[in-house]
Amino acid sequence: MIGLRCLLFLVICFALLIPAGLGATGLEHNFEQGNSLYGEGDYAAAIVEYEKVVAVSYESPELFYNLGNAYFREGQLGQAILNYSRARRLDARDDDIRANLEFARQFTIDRLEVSEEAILLDYVNRFFDSFSLTEITWLTMILYFLTTAVILIRYIYRWYRVSMPLVAILMACFVVSAIFCSVKLDRDVWTRTGVVLAQQIEVKNGPGEDFNGQFTAHAGLVFNIEREESGYYLVNFENRLKGWILKSAAGEI
């Protein structure tokens, strides 16, 4: 009886959690319009159509991917990398997104010299990047439910057919998954990253026009955003350089 009620409750909760695609019909039209314009080679018009969807805060990996393509064709490398990166965040394992992002990155002018430590970190990053936050969240939740279920059965209802190793394994998997999930949350949500959109922009040593330029960054350069102040981002580059970038010349992924 209790089991049945639990199941029903779960089903309702899950149904609530699944993002509904309501109200997207008009936007789908924009998306398709963009695709056909892209097919005709009118990339600028395609960008306009895709951006209409983005403007009303709707998103999908395909949308960002196509938008990235259109920007790439228009020669806007920064925008292309920005949109591919957004697409990647939503769908971590899509091969097309990965390929186009890598391809676009070849055209960036700035090559940051990164330490060996950063190269090692790159492998870790790749591992984390191969799953999306939603996937990890689901995995963690399922493991959480299973773990509590086996604890309930074995330790409260004392049904010892649920073996100790099973409980231990499930618990370990849950802990690992939860750690993974929090790391991913930190990387994807709490850590803000951005891309240089302008062809070239001076990275200044303070938030304002009057501050001295430290060096020049070019379109497509990726950075972490530490904070923002009077229209400037305080950014960190991969090689640990730090500086202020005009907000309007950059885009947040």
Place this chain on the structure above:
Amino acid sequence: MTCILPVVLALILLTAGNAAAQDEISIVLSLDRHRIGLDEQAILTVKVSAGNQQNLPEAKLPPMPRFDIYSAGSSTSLQIINGETSYSTTTNYILSPKKTGTYPIRSAWLVISGTRFESNQLSITVLSPEEKTAGQETGQGLDGEGKSRDLFMTAEIDKKSAYVDEQVTLSVKFFRGVQLMSSIDFTPPPTSGFWTSNIPPQKRYYETINGRDYNVYEIRTALFPTQPGKLTIGESQITAKVPDRSRRRNRDPFSFFDDMFQSGKRVRVTSKPISIDVKPLPTQGKTDDFSGGVGSYSITAGVDKTEMEVNEAVTLTVKISGKGNVKSIPEPTLPRLDDFRVEKSSSDFNQTNLDDDIGGSKTFEYVLIPRLPGQQTIKPLTLNYFDPVRKSYLTTQTEPIVLHVNQGELTAGAEVPYNPVSGQTINLKETDIRFIKTDNGHLAPKGKILLTSPVFMTVLAFPLVVLLGGMVDVRRRRRLKGDVAYARLRRANAMAKKRLQKAESIMNDADKRPFYTEVSNVILEYIADKYNLSAAGLTSDRVEEILGQHEVNDGTRQEILEIIELADFGRFAGSAQPESDGQQLYNRVRKAMVDLEGAL
């Protein structure tokens, strides 16, 4: 008496014999010369003669803190003169002075059978090189006493001051005026603060100094100072065995055997330490692109082909060559090659010496892969270095290289076309972005993060609630099992309902008695269950008492008692009761039970 006498005699003789043997022990110290220069050595000979005693212990030398002492071997000799045997041991030591002055050499000593034997005492004078030359007109190759020396060493450098990383050539010469009896043992000078490189070959030639022919052995070393300031090149040292002339001088006609079996003496010669003034590189004219190289260099660059197709690799070779410490020259900075993919393939170092100057070349190879067609130019590579001869910073550069990159017939991206028949290896690379996706996927409102949504958080609490519920449930079950009163109390309502249902179902039966029994039971069993009593023992009085105890209002109490009475009556009257009474009673029971449930 007669038997004691020989014993006493024998004892006296023995003691006398021993004393006689001990009397013969003598230790003699001698020096080959008593005045030496600070950079020379004296040979101290310790001779222990001891009648017929063999296996003498070695004499202990007096402390001589002003000298470095090296053992130079020992020899033992046996002499038989007029049938008397005598042994002697000669030990040689080389004394190398540390300071000038006149120093006494106290007695050497040794202890045999508790008796201490001591030698004569000597004194030695150590002169500074200036005193030596002032006192006597000695020249190169002459010793402090004006005699020409058998062995000596000199060390020279080609310049007294140099820039950091500029080559200084050190030349160490070993002069030899006698035949050596052993191979020489050379210790190179300590050169801390320098990077060193040998300059082969080692030269051998003859030189005449003060009329004496010397065999000269020259070793040259290139030194590159690594830091500015006053640096010192320490003394080099050679040890070798030479014939012992002091013995030969007073030879007697029969001592020619000495020449055949002479052991020679071990000598040590050193060169003087040299100091050099190292100047830092001038700051004037120094630019940011200074490579750090000191010397004279040239840089060249070349490619293996000037015409190629997109994605076809071309090798760029950059060579830096010249005089100086080439090893220290870093990799040149390549000009910007945006339209190429650049991969470093190798670097190579080659040392070649031009006479005494250390030099060589460093070669760097890069693989360039052009990305775009058209005419591409590799801009000149520059090398800025310091020339110590001209005392200025100079820049040398390569010629620009022009490459013609053709689009090629291949499908874009393939360096080698794929041959499906031979299945040959290919090196396919993406050369364009992939096409757009036509499936719109799931367009969804932006920024929804499952993990931080309130619904998700609520769901997360669910298993905990279930766990708690489970715990409560288990506890309740355990209580039901062990506590009858509790179990009855918990069951009372359900049982009452069941009985009511049963009563209703049998209400219209022909035999009314079971109905009345059930009605009675509904109330009595309910009360019995509630208070864990036996229903059989419940009388109307007892029921009234219980209801009174629990402050059930009078109306309800009255009603309950009435129903019990009616039911009892009905049970006995049986079918005589009219149908309508049954229905009415049932309704009253139901209502009374609701009231009772609220009251108890």
